[in-house]
Amino acid sequence: MFDLNFDRYDISDNQLTLQGPLAQAKITLSSQGVWRFCLGPKNVEKQPWVASVAEWSAFDIQSGEHGLTLQSKDKTSSLSLNLNPFQFTWNNRKFFVRHNENQDKKGFHKRRRLMLFWNESVSSRYYGLGERTGFLNKRGRVWTNWTTDATNHHPHADPLYQAHPFLILTDEKQCGGLFLDESWKTQFDLACNSPSQSSARSDGATLDFYLIPGPDAPSVARGFSQLTGRSPMPPLWALGYHQCKWGYRNESDIRALAKSFRGEGIPCDTLWLDIDYMDAYKSFTFSPERFPKIEELIEELGRQGFKVVTIVDPGIKKEEGYAVYETGKERRLFTRTAWDEELVGEVWPKRAVWPDFFKEDAQAWWTENHKVYTQAGVAGIWNDMNEPAVFSIEGQDPTREFPLDARHGPYDHEEVHNLYGHKMGEATRKALAELRPEKRPFVLTRSGFSGIQKHAWVWTGDNVSSWEHLEMSLPMLLNLSLSGVPFCGADIGGFFQNCQPELLARWIWVGVFYPFMRNHSGRDRIDQEPWSFNDETTAICKAAIEFRYQLLPILYTLAKEACDTGMPILRPCFFLNPEDRESHEIYDQFLFGNTLMVAPALRPGQSRRTVYLPGEWRDLWSGQAADKESNWSLCETPLQSIPLFQKSGSALPWTESKAHTENAYWETLMFTVALGNVITGHVYEDEGEGFAEGSRSEVIGSFDGETLQLDFYDHSGLSRPVDFEILGMTLPTSSSEPCRETERGIVVTWRGKHLKLSWAS
Numbered sequence: 001m002f003d004l005n006f007d008r009y010d011i012s013d014n015q016l017t018l019q020g021p022l023a024q025a026k027i028t029l030s031s032q033g034v035w036r037f038c039l040g041p042k043n044v045e046k047q048p049w050v051a052s053v054a055e056w057s058a059f060d061i062q063s064g065e066h067g068l069t070l071q072s073k074d075k076t077s078s079l080s081l082n083l084n085p086f087q088f089t090w091n092n093r094k095f096f097v098r099h100n101e102n103q104d105k106k107g108f109h110k111r112r113r114l115m116l117f118w119n120e121s122v123s124s125r126y127y128g129l130g131e132r133t134g135f136l137n138k139r140g141r142v143w144t145n146w147t148t149d150a151t152n153h154h155p156h157a158d159p160l161y162q163a164h165p166f167l168i169l170t171d172e173k174q175c176g177g178l179f180l181d182e183s184w185k186t187q188f189d190l191a192c193n194s195p196s197q198s199s200a201r202s203d204g205a206t207l208d209f210y211l212i213p214g215p216d217a218p219s220v221a222r223g224f225s226q227l228t229g230r231s232p233m234p235p236l237w238a239l240g241y242h243q244c245k246w247g248y249r250n251e252s253d254i255r256a257l258a259k260s261f262r263g264e265g266i267p268c269d270t271l272w273l274d275i276d277y278m279d280a281y282k283s284f285t286f287s288p289e290r291f292p293k294i295e296e297l298i299e300e301l302g303r304q305g306f307k308v309v310t311i312v313d314p315g316i317k318k319e320e321g322y323a324v325y326e327t328g329k330e331r332r333l334f335t336r337t338a339w340d341e342e343l344v345g346e347v348w349p350k351r352a353v354w355p356d357f358f359k360e361d362a363q364a365w366w367t368e369n370h371k372v373y374t375q376a377g378v379a380g381i382w383n384d385m386n387e388p389a390v391f392s393i394e395g396q397d398p399t400r401e402f403p404l405d406a407r408h409g410p411y412d413h414e415e416v417h418n419l420y421g422h423k424m425g426e427a428t429r430k431a432l433a434e435l436r437p438e439k440r441p442f443v444l445t446r447s448g449f450s451g452i453q454k455h456a457w458v459w460t461g462d463n464v465s466s467w468e469h470l471e472m473s474l475p476m477l478l479n480l481s482l483s484g485v486p487f488c489g490a491d492i493g494g495f496f497q498n499c500q501p502e503l504l505a506r507w508i509w510v511g512v513f514y515p516f517m518r519n520h521s522g523r524d525r526i527d528q529e530p531w532s533f534n535d536e537t538t539a540i541c542k543a544a545i546e547f548r549y550q551l552l553p554i555l556y557t558l559a560k561e562a563c564d565t566g567m568p569i570l571r572p573c574f575f576l577n578p579e580d581r582e583s584h585e586i587y588d589q590f591l592f593g594n595t596l597m598v599a600p601a602l603r604p605g606q607s608r609r610t611v612y613l614p615g616e617w618r619d620l621w622s623g624q625a626a627d628k629e630s631n632w633s634l635c636e637t638p639l640q641s642i643p644l645f646q647k648s649g650s651a652l653p654w655t656e657s658k659a660h661t662e663n664a665y666w667e668t669l670m671f672t673v674a675l676g677n678v679i680t681g682h683v684y685e686d687e688g689e690g691f692a693e694g695s696r697s698e699v700i701g702s703f704d705g706e707t708l709q710l711d712f713y714d715h716s717g718l719s720r721p722v723d724f725e726i727l728g729m730t731l732p733t734s735s736s737e738p739c740r741e742t743e744r745g746i747v748v749t750w751r752g753k754h755l756k757l758s759w760a761s
């Protein structure tokens with residue numbers, strides 16, 4: 001390994017170009033203060049994969065004794081760099097790049113592997129990296145980006161299904177983001193092999209990275225989601241409860257499932273069809289024996305308020321006469337081998353081929369195929385096995401992956417492996433958007449790359465019915481959320497092994513706060529639908545799912561915020577107060593938005609736990625104020641609910657639970673209010689589907705210790721009374737409207753007029 005060096009530079013078109021004997025570097029600045037560095041061999045033109053900058057900016061360059069200083073015109077972004085050896089300082093951190101000339105056995109000789117290093121500080125922490133095992137802070141391990149069918153993974157496995165070469169780097173002095181827009185296998189060593197150094201590398205010839213400014217993690221998360229794109233607003237039903245299991249065999253199983261939900265009075269929006277709905281595992285078919293009348297079934301379920309989502313695997317059965325295969329073959333739309341034949345392997349349908357989503361003509365064909373689903377009334381599509389996962393490949397030694405030299409359009413598989421699932425998600429979303437332009441597409445994917453949130457929701461694959469996996473789902477989803485993916489969830493109850501009643505009860509309560517709330521389990525595992533164990537567990541599951549439906553106005557409002565601003569729904573505790581060291585590694589409790597703290601029990605038999613609650617909070621169940629002398633409280637963790645705390649000064653919107661969602665204009669709306677000097681809250685409402693504009697209604701209030709003044713600006717167009725429940729308060733001594741007592745405070749109803757309540761003695 002040796003240092004990279006440059007001997008010349010020139011500036012043109014808002015770009016600084018460095019030239020050296022072996023390499024060149026192009027440095028640009030976005031109008032949002034994001035620096036892009038594109039390093040590589042001299043003649044290589046590297047296009048971005050998923051990063052997109054709307055506007056580049058001019059910047060000033062000063063040359064001095066120690067190299068160049070680059071600064072944005074508004075002086076808010078700067079970095080200094082040295083040409084020989086090449087080094088730069090950004091955010092008080094020193095970075096440098098080295099060449100790795102090892103020619104390894106896989107024949108990488110044509111590529112010069114560049115490695116980016118930076119100096120470590122003792123207090124540095126890392127977040128992001130998408131879906132990972134481990135705790136919240138990713139320091140101390142090596143993380144690989146290589147999408148993998150990580151079935152039955154253990155709590156130390158890496159990599160999993162997704163590839164997110166994105167990091168939030170922070171320490172006591174600074175915070176910034178690093179995104180490597182490289183589709184090749186990439187790797188981050190975060191102070192693992194050396195305590196004093198971290199590194200990022202790619203197996204490709206270039207190193208195309210972006211530095212995203214802070215000053216804090218929320219700003220980096222927002223900036224990164226702007227760079228890679230934000231999620232479009234999902235349909236409301238997708239935020240309801242979903243039920244799935246690999247093992248529902250036929251139409252009568254599905255009917256029985258629907259009947260149980262409605263019979264038990266447990267809310268549910270969506271029933272999922274796993275691979276058994278297909279005819280011989282052929283994507284885009286329904287089994288004539290087991291699902292002979294799919295349209296009728298879906299219509300009947302629709303009348304009961306259920307949507308249906310079907311799985312679609314990319315492995316297309318290689319079978320003569322199967323139209324999907326025949327048309328794809330005729331148009332040469334399947335992935336090819338290095339010697340330009342169809343790549344054939346085995347997966348669920350036995351001999352299979354795989355669409356090449358890198359070919360432009362593949363889209364029209366993919367869209368056309370999806371008519372089978374839209375015509376049958378299927379509401380959304382679930383993309384699985386798109387790492388891509390295989391059982392074997394013909395002509396290869398046993399393998400679970402494509403050969404690295406398989407061909408996708410102009411690319412070798414090795415270069416775009418990490419993008420296969422991403423492209424499938426993109427093609428699927430486009431298909432749904434084209435076929436049903438009036439509806440919001442819903443796609444769930446297992447694999448993906450940074451930016452996947454534009455196309456699909458993400459679930460975290462085949463976890464295990466264990467306490468460890470329940471616990472791990474929190475840091476996994478928090479880091480995925482920080483990586484730009486707000487809509488994510490883990491299989492509630494666990495996929496592998498058999499769930500237990502206590503575990504299900506705990507998990508379903510945690511799942512209330514997963515943006516994607518789906519109970520799913522594997523083939524041959526015992527049932528874990530809400531009613532599968534005993535009356536007590538059924539009642540707990542029912543209460544939890546009902547709570548989810550009551551929570552929908554909060555969730556929908558947060559969903560809108562995520563889509564508009566990139567702020568995730570699930571947020572780590574350190575978002576409250578980035579300076580507080582004690583919050584930095586908390587992984588077992590989280591914020592739902594900014595003002596609701598969720599602190600689940602994650603161990604069997606657990607009767608209490610500590611909760612980090614800096615500032616003033618109220619227990620949402622009792623209305624009582626949490627201890628404000630300490631940042632930590634002790635709370636009880638009964639199996640029947642989950643510890644929840646609302647931040648003082650906030651008003652949170654709720655509705656009543658229904659069997660399924662209808663639209664997101666809440667006829668019944670109520671706010672819980674945790675008093676503070678200033679009280680704010682809002683609710684976003686729209687039709688929950690389609691593209692008509694919605695409305696935002698606001699609560700503004702104040703409390704001086706004696707008098708509460710409260711206004712609600714209702715822009716929904718509904719004329720509705722709205723209840724305000726003031727947590728922890730007794731009946732006021734005077735009030736502009738009648739009040740009544742509740743278990744956790746008092747309720748006053750807003751009917752279009754200013755509210756004034758006083759507790760003056």
Ligand code: MIG
Pocket residue numbers: 245246274275311384385446461462520521522
């Ligand atoms: O090889 O479709 O992660 O959710 O139930 C297993 C069957 C294939 C893996 C998915 C899982 C799904 C299962 N699939």
